[in-house]
Amino acid sequence: MTDRRDWPLWEVFVRARRGLSHVHAGSLHAPDAEMALRNARDLYTRRQEGVSLWVVPASAITASSPDEKDSFFDPAGDKIYRHPTFYDIPEGVEHL
Amino acid sequence: MTPELSGGRPATAGPGTDKSASYALCLGDDALVMAQRLGEWIAAAPQLEEDVALANIALDQLGQARSLLGYAGSLMQPARSEDELAYFRDERDFRNVQMVERTWALPGGTGSDFGVTMARMLIWSTYQVELYSRLASSADETLAAIAAKAVKEVDYHRDHATMWVLRLGDGTEESRTRMQAGLEAEWGYAEELFDPSYVDQELVADGVAVDPSVIRDPWNSRIDQVLAEATLARPEVSPVRGGGREGIHTEQMGYLLAEMQHLARSHPGASW
Numbered sequence: 001m002t003d004r005r006d007w008p009l010w011e012v013f014v015r016a017r018r019g020l021s022h023v024h025a026g027s028l029h030a031p032d033a034e035m036a037l038r039n040a041r042d043l044y045t046r047r048q049e050g051v052s053l054w055v056v057p058a059s060a061i062t063a064s065s066p067d068e069k070d071s072f073f074d075p076a077g078d079k080i081y082r083h084p085t086f087y088d089i090p091e092g093v094e095h096l
Numbered sequence: 097m098t099p100e101l102s103g104g105r106p107a108t109a110g111p112g113t114d115k116s117a118s119y120a121l122c123l124g125d126d127a128l129v130m131a132q133r134l135g136e137w138i139a140a141a142p143q144l145e146e147d148v149a150l151a152n153i154a155l156d157q158l159g160q161a162r163s164l165l166g167y168a169g170s171l172m173q174p175a176r177s178e179d180e181l182a183y184f185r186d187e188r189d190f191r192n193v194q195m196v197e198r199t200w201a202l203p204g205g206t207g208s209d210f211g212v213t214m215a216r217m218l219i220w221s222t223y224q225v226e227l228y229s230r231l232a233s234s235a236d237e238t239l240a241a242i243a244a245k246a247v248k249e250v251d252y253h254r255d256h257a258t259m260w261v262l263r264l265g266d267g268t269e270e271s272r273t274r275m276q277a278g279l280e281a282e283w284g285y286a287e288e289l290f291d292p293s294y295v296d297q298e299l300v301a302d303g304v305a306v307d308p309s310v311i312r313d314p315w316n317s318r319i320d321q322v323l324a325e326a327t328l329a330r331p332e333v334s335p336v337r338g339g340g341r342e343g344i345h346t347e348q349m350g351y352l353l354a355e356m357q358h359l360a361r362s363h364p365g366a367s368w
Contacts, residue, residue, distance in 0.1 A: 007143065028145055039145040042152050086289060 211278030267327025
């Protein structure tokens with residue numbers, strides 16, 4: 001019980017309110033999914049931060065590697081035409 | 097103390113007033129002493145996550161204590177504040193059951209034991225759910241409001257305790273043995289929770305107070321269900337003598353009060 005490493009790591013996602021996506025809030029240790037959900041409630045929604053929680057085993061997440069940063073993300077750097085900045089927004093349109 | 101709760105004094109301070117104060121005092125002392133004892137787990141729980149969970153539960157209990165003691169004090173003649181009731185009463189004036197005041201140690205042991213803690217939490221929060229869910233329809237609007245808010249809190253406490261009892265009971269041989277030992281240690285103190293002698297029968301008849309003896313059956317069936325699923329045996333332990341409601345406490349109560357009260361007594365009137 002005293003060894004934290006006995007408990008797997010879980011990633012916590014919180015939905016702040018209806019209509020928004022779940023957003024990564026942090027991580028925690030828990031022996032299983034049910035307890036992870038409860039620990040997430042206690043650690044990440046103490047101040048009414050959310051209306052819904054997801055917990056995901058950290059081991060189930062496949063993450064991009066820092067080594068791949070250049071080939072993954074740099075090529076997008078000079079493709080300004082991918083940004084919708086070349087359109088004139090008609091007057092009177094508040095949300096586009 | 098929130099204004100809507102502290103201002104709950106009935107317009108006509110009839111003969112029932114003192115009885116209501118005594119009743120609220122008993123329930124408030126239970127929650128206060130439970131909160132103080134639970135606070136010992138902060139920075140001492142097996143895991144950081146459990147630290148926070150137990151601290152949350154302790155603070156919920158403290159919140160209930162503040163509401164109940166504030167209300168009890170407002171009914172007294174002369175009126176007394178929640179702080180006066182918490183910090184400036186002596187051991188014999190506390191009305192909490194003995195279950196909540198004891199340390200978390202196994203009999204003969206010294207250190208806090210997680211099995212004892214989860215056993216007591218299960219017994220206690222199952223009792224509180226049954227109590228508050230009935231008190232939420234009390235004829236006394238203030239007690240009803242306090243209970244309606246608290247029942248959601250204690251429902252979560254029960255869930256937390258149930259989760260752990262299931263996992264430890266139906267876990268390894270070691271965890272099952274220790275969980276069973278925790279249950280055996282706490283079981284004898286459960287009987288005091290259902291002793292109705294502290295509740296004025298007139299309050300029960302008026303629909304103000306809950307007769308705790310009616311909680312026993314639902315409590316039993318819920319506890320039996322959890323124990324069965326956790327593969328734990330229902331302990332066969334004789335009830336202890338009790339007496340907490342009359343101010344008779346175990347030897348561990350004095351130390352708890354000393355720790356809780358010494359700051360307020362060293363600096364009377366101090367606020368921060």
